[in-house]
Amino acid sequence: MSDKIRGALFNILGDIEGLSILDAFGGTGALGFEAISRGAASVLIVESDMQAQKTIASNIRSLQLDKQVHLIKATTQAWLRTTDATYDIVLCDPPYTDLQVSTLVELTKRTKQNGLFVLSYPGDLAAPEKIELELLKQQKYGDAQLLFYRT
Numbered sequence: 001m002s003d004k005i006r007g008a009l010f011n012i013l014g015d016i017e018g019l020s021i022l023d024a025f026g027g028t029g030a031l032g033f034e035a036i037s038r039g040a041a042s043v044l045i046v047e048s049d050m051q052a053q054k055t056i057a058s059n060i061r062s063l064q065l066d067k068q069v070h071l072i073k074a075t076t077q078a079w080l081r082t083t084d085a086t087y088d089i090v091l092c093d094p095p096y097t098d099l100q101v102s103t104l105v106e107l108t109k110r111t112k113q114n115g116l117f118v119l120s121y122p123g124d125l126a127a128p129e130k131i132e133l134e135l136l137k138q139q140k141y142g143d144a145q146l147l148f149y150r151t
Contacts, residue, residue, distance in 0.1 A: 002141075002144075004141065005120065005141050005144055005146065006030060006031065006034060008139065008141065008146065009031075009091075009118065009120075009146055010034055010035075010038055012137065012139070012146070012148065013089070013116070013118075015039070016035060016038055016039055016040050016088075016089065017038075017039035017040075018039065018040070018041045019040050019041060019088035019089055020040070020041060020042050020043075020044075020087045020088045020089075020112075021035045021040045021042070021043045021044070021087060021088065021089050021090075021091060022043075022044050022046070022087040022089070022090045022091065022107075022110060023035070023043060023044070023045045023046065023091050023093075024046050024076045024090060024091065024092045024094075024107050024110075025046070025047070025076060025092060025093050025094045025095070026045035026046055026047035026052065026056060026071070027047065027049075027052060027093065028052060028055060028056070029045050029047070029052075029055065029056035029059060029060075029069075029071075031091050031093065032044075032045040032056075032069055032091075033059065033063070033065075033069070035089075035091075036065060036068055036069060040068075040089075041068070042068050042069070042070070043068065043069045043070070044069075044070050044072060044085075044087070045069065045070070045071050045072065046072045046074065046075075046076050046079050047071065047072070047073065048073070048074060048075040048076075048078075050073075053071065053073045056071050057071055076094075076100070076103055076107070077100065077103045077106075080103065080106050080107070080110075083110075085110065086109075086110050086111065086112045086115070087110055087111065087112060087115065088112055088115045088116070089111075089115060089116045089117075089118065090107055090108070090110055090111045090115070090116070090117045090118065091118050092104055092107055092117070092118065092119045092120065093119075093120040094120075096121075096122050099121070099122075099128075101128050101130055102130075104119065104128060104130075104131060105128075105130050105131060105132075108131055108132070108133055108149070108151070111133075111149075111151045112151065113151055114150065114151060115150075115151050116136075116148060116149065116150060116151075117131075117133055117148075117149040117150075117151065118146060118147070118148055118149070119131070119146070119147040119149070120144060120145075120146055121144070121145050121146075121147055122143065122144065122145070123140050123141065123142060123143045123144050123145045124143065127147050131149060133149035133150060133151055134149060134150045134151075135147060135148070135149055136148045136149060136150050
């Protein structure tokens with residue numbers, strides 16, 4: 001996710017003070033670290049790439065965020081089979097080359113009641129029909145879009 005879209009995402013989210021966040025496709029961890037910088041109480045980052053895991057873990061240590069930011073070293077699909085935890089906000093920025101719609105549907109179940117499910121999705125595709133949540137907002141940014149759903 002570009003810096004511009006990430007900024008737009010958090011501007012739309014507004015006050016996230018004290019909330020729990022799931023960054024389901026962690027990548028660099030930028031979404032999770034941004035959430036903490038904006039007052040989120042806790043962030044769980046799920047990432048499968050070993051190099052990205054090292055970067056995220058290093059940043060957690062260097063920023064001394066080990067009590068607030070937790071890293072799961074697994075694919076999102078594998079992690080989902082091990083937990084039923086729920087979060088105030090679930091952030092999903094799956095690789096556009098492998099959108100994993102069935103995994104996205106499972107992730108909607110990890111959103112607390114009245115929570116937000118946010119999906120970064122290719123701008124040239126329609127919103128996934130299999131996500132059966134209330135679509136609150138759809139904002140396009142060139143070749144990407146952000147979809148905001150409420151549970």
